[in-house]
Amino acid sequence: MSIVSVIISGGAGARLWPLSRESHPKPLIDVGDGQSLLQHAFRRALAIPGVTELVTVTNRELLFASEDEYRDTGLTPPGLTYLLEPEGRETAAAIAAATLAVEEAHGRDAVLCILPADHMVADVPAFVAAVEQATALAKKGRLVTFGIRPTRPETGYGYIEADGTDVVRFVEKPDLETAEKYLASGRFFWNAGMFCFTAATMLDLLGKLGADILQGCRDALKAARRSSGTGVVQIELDKATFSTVRKESIDYAVLEKADNVSVVPCDIGWSDIGSWTAFADLLPGDEFGNHTLGEVALVDTKNSIISGGGRLIGAVGVEDMIIVDTADALLVARKDDAQKVKTLFNRLKAEGHESTKLHRTVHRPWGTYTVLEEGERFKIKRIEVKPGGRLSLQMHHHRSEHWVVVSGTARVVNGDTQMLLATNQSTYIPAGTNHRLENPGILRLVMIEVQTGDYLGEDDIVRFDDVYGRS
Structure with missing residues (x-):
């Protein structure tokens, strides 16, 4: 059996x-x-x-x-x-x-x-x-x-x-x-x-x-x-x-x-880790009943849950609070209202807010990308491609891209041209050009991508070939 x-x-x-x-x-x-x-x-x-x-x-x-x-x-x-x-x-x-x-x-x-x-x-x-x-x-x-x-x-x-x-x-x-x-x-x-x-x-x-x-x-x-x-x-x-x-x-x-x-x-x-109060049971606690994750500095703070990411969180005179910091969103709530975080999430989702869907760092089959900064007509990303990882052969209607290799080796298709780029080398991909990025090496490929154009949404993509079966 x-x-x-x-x-x-x-x-x-x-x-x-x-x-x-x-x-x-x-x-x-x-x-x-x-x-x-x-x-x-x-x-x-x-x-x-x-x-x-x-x-x-x-x-x-x-x-x-x-x-x-x-x-x-x-x-x-x-x-x-x-x-x-x-x-x-x-x-x-x-x-x-x-x-x-x-x-x-x-x-x-x-x-x-x-x-x-x-x-x-x-x-x-x-x-x-x-x-x-x-x-x-x-x-x-x-x-x-x-x-x-x-x-x-x-x-x-x-x-x-x-x-x-x-x-x-x-x-x-x-x-x-x-x-x-x-x-x-x-x-x-x-x-x-x-x-x-x-x-x-x-x-x-x-x-x-x-x-x-x-x-x-x-x-x-x-x-x-x-x-x-x-x-x-x-x-x-x-x-x-x-x-x-x-x-x-x-x-x-x-x-x-x-x-x-x-x-x-x-x-x-x-x-069941069904709320931040349940999640806090997994985190180390101090003598004042605080449970923290990441770099945290506390003064006169009691019975609070504080979770950080890439930057220091300082709290003074805080009690019975939930503070959760990520790269693009900050949550502040009373512990008694932990279940109401779902209500907030649902409201943001109904409004189509990006923070309910994606983190600044987004996982893909080939690796990850992190949005470092964005503004009117530009977006800057840090791209990591796993050894053997291969992005789809694709094209964008509304944006051009500049790629700079930070570490590793990149195999690039840029229109009718194929090339290998090493550290500190770069290429420019105009809007409407078929292109592909691949890591042929044994180490992670790290690149900086600068996008410019009238529309920089992730849905501006046409895939022609994809080894991961995405449309």
């Missing part, structure tokens, strides 16, 4: 803005130890004994960033599949599609362990022991959840009421008085959002309780684009079909209606 770890990696992480953006969401955030949440999930998924494959469900646009994150761990899974969603349709669709893919590859008896990428688990051995209990129940036809023993009357989590290992009911986020009663009763657990089941169990339940979701995912999988090589499989769900699948969480679609749900109570050091 195969055991397959399934990492669900998606969502914008709106409550962790401005560190989390749509193109660099919560799973990709460094949690202060040099590892991202996705890398922690990857290590955790591979720690489960007997795992035969790892499936990652993520957005098509996050594929290359996910590959980089996994590669940087130095770990090699026994098998790796990327199930790529053209857009998010909530967890019921993600789990349905993953279960269908696992059934196709490993049969209906395969056991799936569903792991959200944006959670933290501090005690991995305890987690592994809980998964072994869950796997044993799953083999008996149970749909298994993981219940975290509550340590406080938390109003930000959903709860599970249990009788032994049998789930009595699921409860939405309670008010404080109700949460205190739950804590005192000993019968309630936090819902960790992790699940374990056989493919047969989940497909049978979806067939009864969410048949339209199951059929939509089946159709999207049947029409999917597939590729494989060196132990890695990519399945890109059909956009036209998948976009019609009903949005529903797995909790509403299946768990709250099923009658064969079990829970494994556990103490695994779990957190």
Whole structure:
């Protein structure tokens, strides 16, 4: 019987803005130890004994960033599949599609362990022991959840009421008085959002309780684009079909209606990192209750969360505050209002603000670019291209570009001319000219790009050829 770890990696992480953006969401955030949440999930998924494959469900646009994150761990899974969603349709669709893919590859008896990428688990051995209990129940036809023993009357989590290992009911986020009663009763657990089941169990339940979701995912999988090589499989769900699948969480679609749900109570050091107050638990604290990241200088400051990036943050006389500084956005909020950061994010998104989508440093399959400065009719970028990285053959209608090599070697296509540029050499690319940049060396290529023109938006691009399959 195969055991397959399934990492669900998606969502914008709106409550962790401005560190989390749509193109660099919560799973990709460094949690202060040099590892991202996705890398922690990857290590955790591979720690489960007997795992035969790892499936990652993520957005098509996050594929290359996910590959980089996994590669940087130095770990090699026994098998790796990327199930790529053209857009998010909530967890019921993600789990349905993953279960269908696992059934196709490993049969209906395969056991799936569903792991959200944006959670933290501090005690991995305890987690592994809980998964072994869950796997044993799953083999008996149970749909298994993981219940975290509550340590406080938390109003930000959903709860599970249990009788032994049998789930009595699921409860939405309670008010404080109700949460205190739950804590005192000993019968309630936090819902960790992790699940374990056989493919047969989940497909049978979806067939009864969410048949339209199951059929939509089946159709999207049947029409999917597939590729494989060196132990890695990519399945890109059909956009036209998948976009019609009903949005529903797995909790509403299946768990709250099923009658064969079990829970494994556990103490695994779990957190869903659902707000800045939760994120602060991952950061070092001082004797005044402050949790900080980056270069911070504090005077008479208490019980505050302060996260910085490339510059010093100074705080004087601050108490119970959240201060998060990035290159292009600054968040200042009271700790009591941590959940309202999502409201701010949604307002900015509705206004089309760039800060909800991109950081100043943007990750691409070939490397990164950082916007250093921009103004009327100009933009300056720092471009890093990985060894072997190759940008698309492209053209811009409205802007010209000047490229200067800072370090490394660049292979450049500039119209009908091909050239190699070394450090301190440069080239000029007029608007309307086909061009391409490539790093043929073994070291990173670093360049400065100066754009000039009437329109400098990232959507002014026509791609003629791209090794990463982008249109």
